[in-house]
Amino acid sequence: MTVEQVINDLAALPPSDQLRIVQAIWDQLPRDVGTELSEAQQAELNRRWSEYQTDPSSALTEDEFREQIREARGR
Structure with a gap:
């Protein structure tokens, strides 16, 4: 198979x-399998964290995030 x-x-x-x-x-x-980040992934995480620290209101709450997912799935 x-x-x-x-x-x-x-x-x-x-x-x-x-x-x-x-x-x-x-x-x-x-x-430890699959947990190491590439340089590009680490750079993206750093960019997002910096963006959040500059403007915390740019982040979604968990409820907002879940609602966006529901809407995207058409539920």
Whole structure:
């Protein structure tokens, strides 16, 4: 079975089962896998943090963020 086949099979599962599988895989990964940022990613984080510090009102609250996501998904 290929990775693509596994992914297709997983896509057929209910979201709750997909989340359980994601969590199980995540829990088995070494703690440091995939956590290092590229220079470009670090620069972008630094830029955003500086923008926030200059104008904290430029950030969304969690509720505002979730509402934007709901709207983008058409819910």
